[in-house]
Amino acid sequence: xxxxxxxTIVVFSGDLDKAMAxxxxxxxxxxxxMEVIMFFTFWGLNIIRRNxxxxxxxxxxxxxxxxxxxxxxxxxKLSKFNMLGLGTWMMKKLMRETxxxxxxxxxxxxxxxxxxxxxxxTSCGVLGLPDDSFRSGIMSQAGxxxxxxxxxxxxxxxxx
Amino acid sequence: xxxxxTLDCVGLYCPMPIVKTAQQIKTMKVGEILEVSADDKGIKxxxxxxxxxxxxxxxxxxxxxxxxxxxIKKVKA
Numbered sequence: 001x002x003x004x005x006x007x008t009i010v011v012f013s014g015d016l017d018k019a020m021a022x023x024x025x026x027x028x029x030x031x032x033x034m035e036v037i038m039f040f041t042f043w044g045l046n047i048i049r050r051n052x053x054x055x056x057x058x059x060x061x062x063x064x065x066x067x068x069x070x071x072x073x074x075x076x077k078l079s080k081f082n083m084l085g086l087g088t089w090m091m092k093k094l095m096r097e098t099x100x101x102x103x104x105x106x107x108x109x110x111x112x113x114x115x116x117x118x119x120x121x122t123s124c125g126v127l128g129l130p131d132d133s134f135r136s137g138i139m140s141q142a143g144x145x146x147x148x149x150x151x152x153x154x155x156x157x158x159x160x
Numbered sequence: 161x162x163x164x165x166t167l168d169c170v171g172l173y174c175p176m177p178i179v180k181t182a183q184q185i186k187t188m189k190v191g192e193i194l195e196v197s198a199d200d201k202g203i204k205x206x207x208x209x210x211x212x213x214x215x216x217x218x219x220x221x222x223x224x225x226x227x228x229x230x231x232i233k234k235v236k237a
């Protein structure tokens with residue numbers, strides 16, 4: 001069998017709406033028979049962080065950052081019209097009403113489809129996120145060269 | 161058109177009809193026909209694109225009162 005076409009995507013943003021766009025593209029590409037790699041960096045790491053429990057990061061500044069920036073698929077906010085959470089609450093309600101999967105459901109679906117989700121090692125280092133900050137099934141951390149190696153061999157590459 | 165299997169995607173938006181079609185086609189035999197019903201207009205362009213990418217055959221479409229029926233023949237194993 002011919003090698004599968006590749007689809008790679010950099011998920012830089014940690015907003016609910018942008019995460020949704022990334023997962024719609026990723027799950028569709030996987031359904032089209034493509035091999036999908038999602039590379040999560042900076043705020044995007046919040047999407048794949050555990051929803052429960054705290055993380056142990058080194059240094060006062062990182063500890064403070066990770067108290068303010070909790071992360072987890074259930075804590076994502078809209079990039080516009082968050083309105084102290086009201087806008088996000090309404091959007092989640094609209095998504096449920098239109099049978100659109102939540103980000104959590106999208107992540108589970110993506111994992112079932114064999115989509116690879118890779119955290120950026122530099123961002124993890126800077127933000128103080130050890131491997132156990134992430135939910136189960138997330139790949140080990142990698143750097144820009146890994147991503148570019150995959151992107152070079154890809155038919156389609158996106159940055160969200 | 162006579163279909164071997166049906167898939168109801170009414171009320172679902174992109175990407176779910178495509179995701180579910182891909183899942184169901186996987187369980188079918190080569191030559192069998194799947195009837196997908198949906199009401200997300202995007203499917204009219206999405207499904208032919210999916211068929212082209214996966215090597216399956218989009219055999220036709222019917223639209224009745226907002227509901228779209230698409231027939232897909234499984235070509236590749």
